[in-house]
Amino acid sequence: MIAIDIKSKMYPAKGRAGHHLAIAELQLLLQSGEFVCLVGPSGCGKTTLLNIIADLDRDYEGSVNFKQHQTHPKIGYVFQNPRLLPWRTVRENIELAIEDNSSSENIDALLEVMQLTQFQHVYPERLSLGMSRRVAIIRGFATNPDMLLMDEPFVSLDAPTARQVRSLLITLWQQRPHTVLFVTHDLREAIALADRIVFLAAAPMKVIADMAVPIPRSERDDEQAIETFRQQLLHDYPALK
Amino acid sequence: MIAIDIKSKMYPAKGRAGHHLAIAELQLLLQSGEFVCLVGPSGCGKTTLLNIIADLDRDYEGSVNFKQHQTHPKIGYVFQNPRLLPWRTVRENIELAIEDNSSSENIDALLEVMQLTQFQHVYPERLSLGMSRRVAIIRGFATNPDMLLMDEPFVSLDAPTARQVRSLLITLWQQRPHTVLFVTHDLREAIALADRIVFLAAAPMKVIADMAVPIPRSERDDEQAIETFRQQLLHDYPALK
Amino acid sequence: SDKTTIRIGVQATGTLAWELSVLQGQTKDIDFKVETHPVATTEAGKIALQSGAVDIIVSDWIWVSRMRSDGADFTFYPYSTTSGALMVQRNSAIHAVKDLKGKRLGIAGGELDKNWLLLQALAQEEQLDLNASVEKVFGAPPLINEQLKQGRVDAALNYWHFGAKLEAQGYRQLIDGKGILKGLGIQENIPTLGYVFKQSWADSHKKVLDSFFQSSKKAKQLLCASEPDWQKVIPLTQADDVTTQAKLRQRYCEGNVMQSGIPEQQVAERIYTLLRTVSNNQLTGKSEHLQPGTFWSQD
Amino acid sequence: MLISLRTAVPGLSLLVLLAVWQLLAVYLNSNNLPAPLVVGNVFWQGCLSGQIPYHLGVTLLRLIVSFSIAMLLGCAIGIVLGRNKKLDAFFDNWLIIFLSIPALVTIILCYVWFGLTESAAILAVVINKLPNVIVTIREGARALDQDLLEMARSYRFGKRKTLLHVVWPQLYPYIMGATRSGLALVWKIILVVELLGRSNGMGYQLHLFFQLFDVASILAYTIAFVAVIQMLELLVLKPLDTKAQRWRR
Amino acid sequence: MLISLRTAVPGLSLLVLLAVWQLLAVYLNSNNLPAPLVVGNVFWQGCLSGQIPYHLGVTLLRLIVSFSIAMLLGCAIGIVLGRNKKLDAFFDNWLIIFLSIPALVTIILCYVWFGLTESAAILAVVINKLPNVIVTIREGARALDQDLLEMARSYRFGKRKTLLHVVWPQLYPYIMGATRSGLALVWKIILVVELLGRSNGMGYQLHLFFQLFDVASILAYTIAFVAVIQMLELLVLKPLDTKAQRWRR
Numbered sequence A, B: 001m002i003a004i005d006i007k008s009k010m011y012p013a014k015g016r017a018g019h020h021l022a023i024a025e026l027q028l029l030l031q032s033g034e035f036v037c038l039v040g041p042s043g044c045g046k047t048t049l050l051n052i053i054a055d056l057d058r059d060y061e062g063s064v065n066f067k068q069h070q071t072h073p074k075i076g077y078v079f080q081n082p083r084l085l086p087w088r089t090v091r092e093n094i095e096l097a098i099e100d101n102s103s104s105e106n107i108d109a110l111l112e113v114m115q116l117t118q119f120q121h122v123y124p125e126r127l128s129l130g131m132s133r134r135v136a137i138i139r140g141f142a143t144n145p146d147m148l149l150m151d152e153p154f155v156s157l158d159a160p161t162a163r164q165v166r167s168l169l170i171t172l173w174q175q176r177p178h179t180v181l182f183v184t185h186d187l188r189e190a191i192a193l194a195d196r197i198v199f200l201a202a203a204p205m206k207v208i209a210d211m212a213v214p215i216p217r218s219e220r221d222d223e224q225a226i227e228t229f230r231q232q233l234l235h236d237y238p239a240l241k
Numbered sequence C: 001s002d003k004t005t006i007r008i009g010v011q012a013t014g015t016l017a018w019e020l021s022v023l024q025g026q027t028k029d030i031d032f033k034v035e036t037h038p039v040a041t042t043e044a045g046k047i048a049l050q051s052g053a054v055d056i057i058v059s060d061w062i063w064v065s066r067m068r069s070d071g072a073d074f075t076f077y078p079y080s081t082t083s084g085a086l087m088v089q090r091n092s093a094i095h096a097v098k099d100l101k102g103k104r105l106g107i108a109g110g111e112l113d114k115n116w117l118l119l120q121a122l123a124q125e126e127q128l129d130l131n132a133s134v135e136k137v138f139g140a141p142p143l144i145n146e147q148l149k150q151g152r153v154d155a156a157l158n159y160w161h162f163g164a165k166l167e168a169q170g171y172r173q174l175i176d177g178k179g180i181l182k183g184l185g186i187q188e189n190i191p192t193l194g195y196v197f198k199q200s201w202a203d204s205h206k207k208v209l210d211s212f213f214q215s216s217k218k219a220k221q222l223l224c225a226s227e228p229d230w231q232k233v234i235p236l237t238q239a240d241d242v243t244t245q246a247k248l249r250q251r252y253c254e255g256n257v258m259q260s261g262i263p264e265q266q267v268a269e270r271i272y273t274l275l276r277t278v279s280n281n282q283l284t285g286k287s288e289h290l291q292p293g294t295f296w297s298q299d
Numbered sequence D, E: 001m002l003i004s005l006r007t008a009v010p011g012l013s014l015l016v017l018l019a020v021w022q023l024l025a026v027y028l029n030s031n032n033l034p035a036p037l038v039v040g041n042v043f044w045q046g047c048l049s050g051q052i053p054y055h056l057g058v059t060l061l062r063l064i065v066s067f068s069i070a071m072l073l074g075c076a077i078g079i080v081l082g083r084n085k086k087l088d089a090f091f092d093n094w095l096i097i098f099l100s101i102p103a104l105v106t107i108i109l110c111y112v113w114f115g116l117t118e119s120a121a122i123l124a125v126v127i128n129k130l131p132n133v134i135v136t137i138r139e140g141a142r143a144l145d146q147d148l149l150e151m152a153r154s155y156r157f158g159k160r161k162t163l164l165h166v167v168w169p170q171l172y173p174y175i176m177g178a179t180r181s182g183l184a185l186v187w188k189i190i191l192v193v194e195l196l197g198r199s200n201g202m203g204y205q206l207h208l209f210f211q212l213f214d215v216a217s218i219l220a221y222t223i224a225f226v227a228v229i230q231m232l233e234l235l236v237l238k239p240l241d242t243k244a245q246r247w248r249r
């Protein structure tokens, strides 16, 4: 179980920009093995929250508690931008993130699914942005993390690839249920994947709705059940339209 | 009218990566004032094509002809990544792209729609990625271009903002119809916006379908007509699923 | 005034500055004007002469001969016979050149230093290969003095005013350049330093140059004989203590070129040959003989 | 409290340096390392007599002129070579050669050809410093962000705008590096240049003191120069840094 | 064809330089600038007699040792200061001071304290070069990409991996700049160091020739050194560059 309790997260004033209160009084409880989607307007503080959970940002009031884990759990973070090392090849980028180099078959399999096998020895500058994103996703998966943070990971994927990657994500999750925090703007995707969706509002970030999804997990985001639930959501929360 | 005729676009071999034939024998005719969406798998060469049209890449066989324009037309290019100058504020970034500094009211209006007015004097490092993307979109619009190249511009926008931006795009286009080439992976968005959708396949890039959209332009992507047309498309071209 | 101007490159720490200050004190007697151009090092003086910034500098005749053999038209007029000295601690066990064997010897100016070359020649006469049997430490003159003071070298071969300073502090002079030459069987007073100028310039300024030499000789004599004139020069010695000042003056005056100055050609030639063999051509250059015209003569 | 600490640290570090110096001086107790107070006294005397201000001023003037010329030319050439592979292939050799020609040679040749003039001295410094600037800036120009350059091209920034708003800020850290280490280099060269062919300036004076082995005076003059550079750092470079780095998170 | 052109250009540029030199020599017709052939001859004689290889070897040894020490220490300190604001605030002053202490002063003090020994000479070079390296690398460390550092932290790269795979490649252009301009600087300092207190090496020899105003020999020795640096550039730095820049589009 992960207990997030952020009293306040402030970006300090700098230059002409005043200080900015990004998050205030945010409480969130994640069960281990839960798949939670975060949906909220651009700039509301989703990335900020993920950074805090990933322990990249310690400059906040409050606490993030990982029960069950003595230490900070192993985290696979798929950042909003790919953040590949441009001077390392695709494969090297993935391997560097893995602590034991034993899982080379695992990497092969992931590269295969992501259709990047023939690009594994290529430097990131020679990839398209969507391909770089896919490498970043592989890197997140390959580390076999206790917790997966994904910040709009599928935005650059075409529909068939997106479906395949979603299916992969579901398979991985089924093999070893780990907590997933998944940021997306796509309500259909959120409904298809999540156990629970947390809707956020901005300035400062707060939770406006937190609801379980009563629909079985699916790699397809255009099934009728999903559409129905989405319509209902939009009806309940017109702000999401 | 813009006549694109690319015999071949090859990325030269480098390091361990062999040379890569990105585009071969691609003919495309764009009417001036036409709104064309490009839909194709990640890595198929969409960005490459836009770069060629924008005259950023001259290392290809073939030609891009702008009829009606003696010189190369003024292009507003919304890149796939924001490409803001980190050492210039939001507003400066926009103003730098404009040749005449007269359109400050125009910028104000655009900032307003994009909900960035209060961030106009902030440096890009202090923005969220979605906000940076919005700045890049404003920059593309503000130049009042003859042609607008947009490479997955709306991926980081939440649904309400995306709707607003689409509506803005449509308004702008109605005020002054300019050719738009719009890359997206979202079929619904393509149907909602485009006069014509070009479907592409990869390695090397080729056109697999090129069809007019018989549905009036709309800022909303979840209307019934769109969904129906989409289902029909998916039925005709199962590869898009 | 329509007096001819002579531009002279003067080292701030050199004795030429003393002389010129006395000389310039007697404006009424002279029919030329001296314009001094301070230079920091001997090399800076050579650059100044070559670039035409000055007409006269002080240097040595071996160099003049070498430059002449390369086509330069420099020539030399004697200025001083003072030469460097080999200094040891007062109570050092070194009393003769042969005692240097196995000792550490500090040498100012590098392996082409004339005193060092001549010292080697002298040792050779005593069947001692100094070059092989002492531990040489080359370095800048002030550093060599410092090394001797710190006991890091057993003896120091340094330029004369560095030697004089050591002497004033109680160090012992083992032998000086003149002594080395004597040991080599050369009794004549050979100038070590002299005015160096372009022959072409000298030819067109014969009269002025002559009168400059006269005045400079007179200034030298005044410096050594007249107390008030010496007092005026004392600040230029850059030495605070009277002992050092006196030592500097003594050495300076000993070096006065008393005779007409021009060394006998064959003596100079002998030294030239000596230096040429010991330095293995390096100091003198290719030319086997002292270049004719190295020593300037008025006629 | 925080601000006062921030201003206190540099002062503190100076004090520590002085203490180390004093301790060393006491420990060695030789006139090869005079104590700070002795040097301070010499420094003060030199200032009163006008000697230090005069020679420092002369040297500074030379430094400013030659440094500015070298930086301007060096940036221009460095950018051109960094962006143009063909020119770079041609001039790379020259650069290496001029980098490794001893200062002595260029200084002598400059003086002998152009006379013992002020401009020859400055030329000599520029020739010695220029290749270093070029080499540093060239590395910077090679590492420029391609994405931003493309952006500038597609939005028709033109040469001037691109240089000012896209290239310059990226070169900034390289230029700062070249400035700081370059000031030190120019200073080193200028000393030799003055030694060999000027009748004033710090180099001329320092050599004089070296001949006399007057370490106290050498250190006094050093202090004068260090003080000037510190001022430059505090009044020009630091504020520039702060301004130029504002945008970083 | 393309490849042959690429190898031809550097040769061509050398030829042009030689031609310029020859023309200048003929035009000036003074022994202050001997013609290339004269210098070549002196160079050849020096090589045959073993003089040039000997002195060059000695100097190179000093250069390699002092350069390596300065680069290693400089990179380490530079990175630390660039990443740690507090330490930087404290040592910034010291850095500026050591940057602006004249080479002469440090060299003299080293020699006076530690005697005219090899280690004193090397120490003197290191002290002169170190602040320059630190200052350049510090700028690089300040400009590190925050995104990549965060990535490394969240994937638990640890100190070693982060340094090797994240920090080092970003510092590479700065290090190359510091290496190229640093070699030149060390070479300049080593000449002074050898001149003041060594009994062999290029500086010692150049000083001898300088005393004799033997420009031909000075240039011959310069050529020897330039040749070594060119070799280094061709055999080490260029291939390193190519390898390190492979990833750029």
Ligand SMILES: Nc1ncnc2c1ncn2[C@@H]1O[C@H](COP(=O)(O)OP(=O)(O)OP(=O)(O)O)[C@@H](O)[C@H]1O
Residues within 6 Å of the ligand: A125, A126, A127, A128, A129, A130, A131, A156, B011, B012, B020, B022, B041, B042, B043, B044, B045, B046, B047, B048, B049, B080, E249
């Ligand atoms: N600089 C480059 N050097 C070599 N190959 C490149 C380079 N840029 C792109 N490519 C290759 O060209 C192909 C097309 O790339 P492009 O960026 O045009 O794809 P895209 O259609 O925009 O993909 P995405 O939707 O992921 O952005 C890819 O396979 C990529 O590997």
Ligand SMILES: Nc1ncnc2c1ncn2[C@@H]1O[C@H](COP(=O)(O)OP(=O)(O)OP(=O)(O)O)[C@@H](O)[C@H]1O
Residues within 6 Å of the ligand: A011, A012, A020, A022, A041, A042, A043, A044, A045, A046, A047, A048, A049, A080, B125, B126, B127, B128, B129, B130, B131, B156, D249
């Ligand atoms: N380094 C920073 N300094 C100052 N303010 C920042 C910084 N990073 C983010 N912010 C501000 O904090 C708020 C939240 O940013 P964050 O990146 O978390 O948004 P987000 O929810 O991830 O948005 P998006 O969907 O666009 O990525 C924004 O208003 C942004 O301006």
Ligand SMILES: [Mg+2]
Residues within 6 Å of the ligand: A046, A047, A048, A080, A151, B128, B129, B130
């Ligand atoms: Mg975000």
Ligand SMILES: [Mg+2]
Residues within 6 Å of the ligand: A128, A129, A130, B046, B047, B048, B080, B151
């Ligand atoms: Mg793309």
